[in-house]
Amino acid sequence: MAEVTQTTLDEATSVFSPIRTIKTPPIKIPPDLTLNTRLQMDGLELMRKLFNDTVPVVFFDPQFRGVYDKMKYGNEQTSRNNVRVKLPQMNESLIIDFITEISRILIPSGHLFLWMDKFHLCSSDFNNWSDGTHLSVVDMLTWDKTKFGLGYRTRHQSEFCVILQKEPRRAKGVWTLRNIPDVWQEKIPKKIHPHTKPIDLQSKLIEAVTSEGDLVVDPAAGSFSVLEACRLKSRNFLGCDII
Numbered sequence: 001m002a003e004v005t006q007t008t009l010d011e012a013t014s015v016f017s018p019i020r021t022i023k024t025p026p027i028k029i030p031p032d033l034t035l036n037t038r039l040q041m042d043g044l045e046l047m048r049k050l051f052n053d054t055v056p057v058v059f060f061d062p063q064f065r066g067v068y069d070k071m072k073y074g075n076e077q078t079s080r081n082n083v084r085v086k087l088p089q090m091n092e093s094l095i096i097d098f099i100t101e102i103s104r105i106l107i108p109s110g111h112l113f114l115w116m117d118k119f120h121l122c123s124s125d126f127n128n129w130s131d132g133t134h135l136s137v138v139d140m141l142t143w144d145k146t147k148f149g150l151g152y153r154t155r156h157q158s159e160f161c162v163i164l165q166k167e168p169r170r171a172k173g174v175w176t177l178r179n180i181p182d183v184w185q186e187k188i189p190k191k192i193h194p195h196t197k198p199i200d201l202q203s204k205l206i207e208a209v210t211s212e213g214d215l216v217v218d219p220a221a222g223s224f225s226v227l228e229a230c231r232l233k234s235r236n237f238l239g240c241d242i243i
């Protein structure tokens with residue numbers, strides 16, 4: 001009996017424990033916002049309506065295309081990507097405004113899953129994007145789309161999800177799933193949006209850091225893949241796209 005108690009205690013205090021000890025507050029959103037639906041509005045405006053320290057997880061997949069066009073980066077071909085080019089774009093200062101708001105609304109030790117491409121990881125001021133916020137990078141994973149794309153040099157087949165955490169940084173009692181590899185293969189079955197992200201991966205990430213009924217926010221939701229991931233895991237979704 002004493003041995004079982006000790007084992008349980010050890011599990012709960014180990015960084016590898018599957019036991020979640022972080023407390024998530026009850027969902028608190030203003031009456032003009034609706035959960036679990038596709039809102040059409042500006043993502044910054046949506047987040048400005050939310051209270052400080054109330055959201056356990058935010059996904060953010062910025063619309064980077066403007067910089068691609070300017071730099072004429074080798075992995076793109078505008079003639080094949082007309083839909084993409086027409087999407088409302090985000091410059092670096094807008095992206096920083098989004099990240100600053102995300103930092104404000106996240107609970108302590110809450111997570112931001114930030115989708116990035118290799119151009120922005122390697123050549124932008126990405127390292128400064130979270131300056132002045134309470135966020136820092138704690139991990140990163142590569143999404144292998146399993147499909148050969150374009151590229152003047154290497155051919156494009158991956159995107160990256162940078163994982164940032166609001167202070168205090170901790171894994172124990174917060175990140176409770178240990179079976180997510182940092183290279184994730186997932187094919188998008190049907191292209192409903194030029195930037196659709198993998199639903200199974202996102203649902204795993206949601207499962208890793210939240211409990212059933214918790215709130216997940218996506219302020220630039222595109223095809224609303226995060227909404228689908230939330231449905232799979234019985235989490236509540238709040239998100240929008242400007243179009």
Ligand SMILES: C[S@@+](CC[C@H](N)C(=O)[O-])C[C@H]1O[C@@H](n2cnc3c(N)ncnc32)[C@H](O)[C@@H]1O
Pocket residue numbers: 041042043044061062063064087088089090193195196197198219220221222223224225226240241242243
């Ligand atoms: C990269 S896509 C997101 C794709 C999404 N993660 C998915 O899985 O489908 C970025 C989206 O941001 C939207 N967007 C651009 N500016 C916005 C803004 N100010 N507020 C909300 N959405 C915005 C674009 O319309 C575009 O659909």
